[in-house]
Amino acid sequence: MEYKIITTIEDFTALKTDWQRMENQSHDVTIFSTFDYCYTWWEVYQHKPELKLWIIIVLHNNQIAGIAPFIIERRNYRLGLKIDVLRFIADGDYHDILINIDLNINPDSIFKDIFSIIEENGSSWDYLHLSHINYKSPFSNFLFKSKYNKHFTYLIESPYINLSLYDSFDSFSKINAPSKAKQYVSRLRNKINYELELNSTDIELFSQIHKKERDFLQNKGNLYRHSLYEDKNKVAFINELASLNKITSFSLISKEDNKLLIYNWGFIKDNIYYSVNTAFDPSYSEFSLGRVMYYEMLKLAKDKNLFSVMDTGTGRYPWKFEWTSDFNILYQIQIKKPRSFIHKSILNIKAIFFNK
Template identity: 30%
Template sequence: MNTKIITDVDGFLAIREDWERLTEQDPDATYYSTFEFNYFWWQTFGSGCDKQLFILCHYRDNMMVAIAPLMIRCIDKKIVKCRVLSFLGKGDYFNFIIDSSKFKASALIRELFHTIEENSEKWDKIELTHLQMNTQLLQYIMRHDRYSKHTQYLTTCNRINSGDFESYEQFEKEMINTKLRRKRVKLRQDTGYRFKIVRASESDDMYEQIANVHQLEKKYLHEVKGRTERGSLFEDKANETFLRELFKGNDRILFFYLESEDSEIIMYKCCYLYRDVLYGWNTGYSPKYSNYHGISDVLLMEMIESLFSGSCAKQIDFGAGTYPWKFRWANHFSVSYSFVMWNECSQQTKLLRLLNQSREIIRAVKELKNAL
């Protein structure tokens, strides 16, 4: 029984087979748990000196049975640097990857945390976010006398599960009102749209197409709507590198879109597919159709109907965010938490807390002066 810490790319690549085996065995795994997602993310965003791999691999009987996909981020606070132990990647669901078929999940997680604590001189703060309710990891943390007090609500994720309805007709009757149905009919009459589903492995130019639509949407929102806060992830060079690598020949990335009669994209939604779940992560629409209200509703109706036809998945996950529109569409939601704990023995932690206290005092003095 031992735990190995992976700190280099060669070691990361060497555990691919074990990683993929464990994600297949772990019922809590999502697409954000997969090797391909984490490896491509690290290849793009992990090259700087501000990040270091810290992947924990736990073994029993010479067999890898658990992985904690972590890294250490160095945040420069000018006077002092803070080393934060966090998950790899960026997404809506994070977790340790556990094979609990032979060993208790809580025992494996305990060993991983034991290794984290043994290496406490390497980090100043643990920041594990997007921990889903009903997962073994969150249950372990919440039951722990010391860890539970450092855990708090973060956000909510909504999901449509087609398995809860006998047919699309039943879903439509219970979840879709007359106004939404009329939107669908009007858009079809006015544009003659076609609903399409394409995998990244089936098209070499879908990335360019959706990137163009998303950037046109951003330009429209800036210039016409005055929403200058809106950006486009396709304009970021690092994101572009990551997405292009991830998309290349990938059967797990799907594009759902409405296409006009002249083969232009009206609106699209891009999703990751894993275990019959579509994880939505990006959407965009053509400004040419901005005068139509409810295009996103029409696309969702088409996507949901496709669930019942058995085309590719059974569920749609809307991801993190407590937006009313998500609750109007979804028939399930789950709560996610964050676990944030400072290393009380770290000198950097003590200095950071002193600096924060000083800032609070200065802020209070300024407020008092302004009040007088």
């Protein structure tokens, strides 16, 4: 077994051609595991001292057979103890390991090699936490039947809407749309002359709307509601993706005063729209804007063939299931090294009591 562990951005950059070829070989690889997404994330976050690049490259006859896009993150644990967590790079609704299908190697053998490499380098990490793994992926299949099965557990659902099953939007909406969705659309049109704009992406404006929605929901008692735009690194990452034209956005705009009513942005890959973020202006909270937006988005997507499937993002919110009964199940694998925790705890206690 030959392998490399990539720890510098220069070596990361050199992976671009192979990585992009592999990401295009399989529909199992979502936008969140593509080179551009992961590389852009690392460009933004590489300055953080608690993060270390740790991409495993499995080689076969000097060719890349597999890429495991990992980082090691140092986190606070207990009593001042810090632990090193091995996890997927970037943040997203799905994560995966890339396999070079052209080499005709059984993916299971590559996954097995990756875990052997992880174990061989056990001194580099204390806790393995790989999350958001689609239950239908080859990686999941390997974990289900491997010795790691007991560590591989349910995490969350991600509902999706499959438009490809229907000849038209009307046939889809008659069966799947909430009973009053069309009524909500008509009510809003009677009050506001609006239009749906595609790719009028304005991250700063989206940020303002999202924070207004956060404040509105907090005032209604949802004290745990936060905004991703509060984090400057996340904003920088989103802006970088927007500058690369990776983001697809939908905006309902009032034609009279050009006000943004609601937006939804995400990514399209392999005819799937991955919805990442949405928010509405609380000034229009009476109009069920979320349902109107879904109705208009899905209608446009079907009419213009923008995408066949809309992945609504992780989370089992009731309003998502108003439109579909389909969902992906995401799993996670968690492995803690007890000896590592005990050793670090002892060193930490010694430091507290004897290094004064």
